[in-house]
Amino acid sequence: MKPNDWQEVISFEHQASVNAIQWAPWECGLKLAAASADGYVSLLSRKSIIASIVTRIHIYCLGDDTWEKPVKFQAHELGVNTVSWAPLATLDDLFGEPSADKYNQLPRLATGSSDKTIKIWKHEPSKAQ
Numbered sequence: 831m832k833p834n835d836w837q838e839v840i841s842f843e844h845q846a847s848v849n850a851i852q853w854a855p856w857e858c859g860l861k862l863a864a865a866s867a868d869g870y871v872s873l874l875s876r877k878s879i880i881a882s883i884v885t886r887i888h889i890y891c892l893g894d895d896t897w898e899k900p901v902k903f904q905a906h907e908l909g910v911n912t913v914s915w916a917p918l919a920t921l922d923d924l925f926g927e928p929s930a931d932k933y934n935q936l937p938r939l940a941t942g943s944s945d946k947t948i949k950i951w952k953h954e955p956s957k958a959q
Contacts, residue, residue, distance in 0.1 A: 842900045844868050850912045857918045858937050867909035871941060871951075872902040905951070906943035914940045916950075 846867035854861035860876035875898040916938035939951045 840874060840897045842872055842874060844870060844872065844902075846909065849910060852913055852915055854915045854937060855918050858915070861937075863913045863915065863939055865905075865910035865913040865941060869904050869906045869909060869943075870902050871905045871910055871913055871939070872900050874898070874900050905941045905949060906945050906947065908944040910941050910943050912942040916940065 842864070844864070844866035848864050848866050850865040852863050854863065862874045864872045864874070866872070877896045877898060918937070936952045936954060938953075940948060941951065942948050
């Protein structure tokens with residue numbers, strides 16, 4: 831692997847420094863959360879195709895590097911210093927058979943800020959068209 835082998839796929843700007851980034855659990859697809867000093871969190875998501883197989887559910891990223899329009903929301907009044915995705919796991923995953931229910935769970939993020947707060951966020955897609 832050579833340095834020139836790397837190509838930029840997507841770029842997104844905040845109004846201040848980006849303090850932390852983290853990839854989502856694989857069950858959520860190819861998603862990246864970025865925490866910024868401007869108080870916002872941005873979410874970048876690659877378009878993907880979800881396919882299921884009889885014994886397990888797998889997420890495949892097929893096609894080119896096409897990304898959704900980035901989503902940005904104000905998470906804190908002051909800068910966001912850290913961001914972390916919650917794992918999509920159940921007790922059955924830890925002590926028994928993996929559960930298909932986790933694929934129906936909503937993704938969650940935790941953010942921490944200079945405003946001395948920690949917040950937990952869940953994504954609920956709007957039903958408005």
